[in-house]
């Protein structure tokens with residue numbers, strides 16, 4: 001029978017099936033970070049268990065690490081916030097105790113888990129990949145089965161190398177046609193979420209396909225799959241093609257020599273069969289997509305840069321209406337307010353959605369020779385990993401950005417979730433390249449507008465949203 | 471894990487959809503390396519008017535008296551009722567830890583986000599999908615009757631009100647078994663250790679690059 005890519009990946013990893021429809025699925029890679037792993041290691045210790053095997057795990061701190069060079073200079077001891085320091089140190093201690101390979105805070109290989117994994121070939125096509133982090137869906141962009149898990153499952157994977165799962169349904173979202181000028185992977189995925197809603201993909205593994213997706217670089221595909229969780233889907237996928245295979249060639253943990261040839265030819269099979277049937281099949285036209293900006297407190301509350309905030313008076317459904325009213329109040333927006341009239345206090349470029357080299361390049365291209373508006377209090381560029389930072393500096397992108405008035409930081413999650421010192425003040429509007437605009441996500445009372453890196457850079461310069469393609 | 475068989479308790483209504491895990495437990499409380507103690511900061515940004523930080527004395531903080539959990543009539547509630555897409559957002563297991571620590575054992579909603587749903591079962595919480603009409607009725611009943619209670623029977627898979635009206639619900643048999651008996655998944659999976667090893671041997675033959683690269 002014809003299989004989808006998801007079916008193939010699933011079948012490849014089934015260890016055993018139970019009568020009730022659940023299965024034991026083998027996990028090829030687990031990535032660990034400091035926030036969701038301490039209780040899992042503690043669980044192992046209490047039960048006297050050892051990791052099932054070590055060569056499947058890789059760890060790095062990202063959520064809590066400070067991003068100023070000054071605070072980073074003196075290592076873990078230099079982390080000002082005591083609870084953050086303990087958490088980062090606990091990851092080091094646990095990795096040492098159990099023998100897990102870690103890129104610690106001082107390593108050039110350290111970075112946001114979902115940036116670090118693919119860029120070093122630590123996560124590869126055809127693998128099952130888990131992490132105690134919902135944005136693990138990112139790694140599906142290279143034709144792997146990747147999903148976020150909770151801490152109990154992190155412990156379960158450490159101890160057994162497996163998860164217990166029930167198979168999801170198959171959905172395909174095809175975006176066909178040529179993208180308009182200035183429209184990026186981020187705009188595609190925000191547009192998709194706007195169309196299907198934040199629960200539209202719940203229960204599905206979503207394969208992104210179509211010519212507009214195929215035309216994206218690996219970085220762009222990672223951005224799209226990253227936000228499949230914002231559409232409710234734990235799993236996002238893109239089929240393997242030459243772009244995928246070329247991306248992994250020569251990466252440090254990728255196979256070499258004969259083993260590479262063997263791997264690359266196996267990976268070519270990682271596509272949905274032509275006659276495979278999807279439970280849900282959605283077709284979108286790339287020409288309908290313009291640069292996107294979220295106006296509300298859920299990623300589905302999004303429109304394009306020419307759009308405006310909605311008018312609750314026109315909404316009939318009472319629950320929906322109340323939701324929109326609450327979001328407008330929280331965001332400090334008027335009904336029908338134009339997106340381009342939203343003034344910005346802060347700008348954040350980074351995160352596992354848009355903290356890759358291509359994203360820094362896009363921001364630098366817009367910022368080159370310009371200045372951040374005087375009304376913008378802070379504009380941060382936070383590379384997703386040490387290697388992204390290094391590459392950007394080799395290309396001179398840091399200078400362009402600093403010259404324009406941006407701050408150039410050390411790698412980490414930073415203002416994506418504001419667990420470290422980088423955060424929004426109450427009521428501040430932020431153009432952010434991250435993935436969640438929930439209430440308080442970027443700081444207590446902070447107001448997040450999700451956009452692409454180019455749109456964020458353009459907004460920093462104008463002081464309000466503008467269409468980057470103009 | 472605490473076993474769960476029947477829960478009879480006050481129902482607290484949280485009448486909104488898309489309740490996300492950042493809302494359930496804001497990130498500043500995720501810095502703890504423990505599994506317990508999150509209850510006092512459940513829904514922190516909704517419960518209090520100031521910005522919460524770990525280690526604060528919550529008894530001195532300004533309360534948002536409009537928020538349901540701050541209303542005296544819902545003190546001691548063990549069943550939380552909400553709307554669609556409950557638990558969306560981050561995978562943080564701190565969300566079910568906080569709900570459980572606060573005293574909730576059952577969550578009723580018209581739909582749940584996948585990871586959160588899964589995390590609940592690992593922490594002795596029963597999430598139940600209930601259709602919108604039934605929920606509408608219960609929201610009305612709760613609003614109109616102080617101390618409104620429901621009884622959830624996991625073995626029988628029923629929810630019953632004080633008048634004996636019964637609604638059936640679905641639950642995966644394996645998860646039900648684990649929850650009824652308070653079983654730890656890891657022990658169960660390790661009973662299949664031979665199968666896992668067999669799988670690894672087979673896999674290493676066809677996809678050798680999966681193993682041994684990370685040292």
Ligand code: SF4
Pocket residue numbers: 062063112113114133135351352353412413416417434435
């Ligand atoms: S960058 Fe943001 S979304 Fe990504 S892993 Fe870090 S905190 Fe999570």
